[in-house]
Amino acid sequence: MWKHHNIKPIFWSVWFVLAILTLVTSLSSTYLLIWTVLFFLVLIYASFDIRLGYFLKSYYRNKNEQSRRVAITFDDGPSEFTPEVLDLLRTYNAKATFFLIGKQIQKFPNLAKQLLAEGHSIGNHTMNHSNRFGFLNAEQVLQEINSCDAVIYETLLLKTRFFRPPFGVTNPSVAVAVKDSGDLMIGWSIRSLDTVLSHGESIYQRIIKKLKPGDVILLHDTSEKSIFALKKLLDYLAKEKYTCVTVDELLNLQAYEF
Template structure:
């Protein structure tokens, strides 16, 4: 079933929005699982695993997939996970054509997500990450509109490996961040292989006393250029 909204609420730049409260890493034993490109048929399996382990996560969603899987998008919200915007096309030549195209894709997805779930969000993630495509003027425009742009500091590489090597990649990077006292923000995707390997990743994190939480607007976003 496809949900379409005839009414598109007007979105304006949040010129005077409140600055996010930057939470310090006083408790580095928090990990953030993040999933891109959904929702799709595999998101339901991911949600089942998260529910089994009482874990929260953040889902950066694409407009066409929200329309194709509205009930999954609603389930994400209903079960207490965070929602974020990932754009419309997921095509670099279209998304990054200009600072206006970046904002248009985020706004369009935001309208759709709000129409389907009734929830709003300022959390965004650009396709393929912010490096190398995001220009300084693009970052400025994203900030002017009040969006909070998140990258990651742990890449599961599930988009490449599609097997247990993804779990090993997460473990290696998490170990390095643990020694530095930094919280891991783990990049994954709504894929069948990821759903099947997710238990191993969660159990590793929980065995090392990590609490699996969702991103929110009080956190300072991680950017690839700062890693």
């Protein structure tokens, strides 16, 4: 029910009724203004919480997880920090999913090949990771997805079905583009805020505070503090008898088109 395609017609119906009443009766235009502002607040809130799936269904955790499995995901790589991440994952026999930026794959093609060869999964995280991503139109979003897909194909000879929008932003343009591309939108249930918090310890504490089986954890393979948090997290997960698997395994999805 609480999806954009249901809410939008309700919004416009009420808006037109209020507009007519404002014009033909003495109803204050304030009601029309409040209703419009309320709708935009809903849109802004929904844009920043990918778990709501307000604009398009997103896959972000396995609610029915029976065993103690979680999926760690890394956005924005590959980067010069990725080898250290791969070493840690190998040490703890953990598998992860990397949402790669096309431009970064062009810089580090061998790292992209290596993480795939080591049994990790990959997804599309756009070609340029534009800071203006939330303001792109559907055609531009699709172009970002397609360009990244092309680089992935040139480098790794496969087509991923996983897409994660930069900053987790969703809106009507992203929804149209992702539907067109036929990808699955992958979110997260635990946001580490590792690009915001200053210390690895606070990143680690934030993750384990709410951690439960079936969770998808968001990290970035782009800084030392994230690597610090990852090491502590992998230690913790091993002690608590968790298994780290790829998103496709945890959510029972097919990661690639063949």
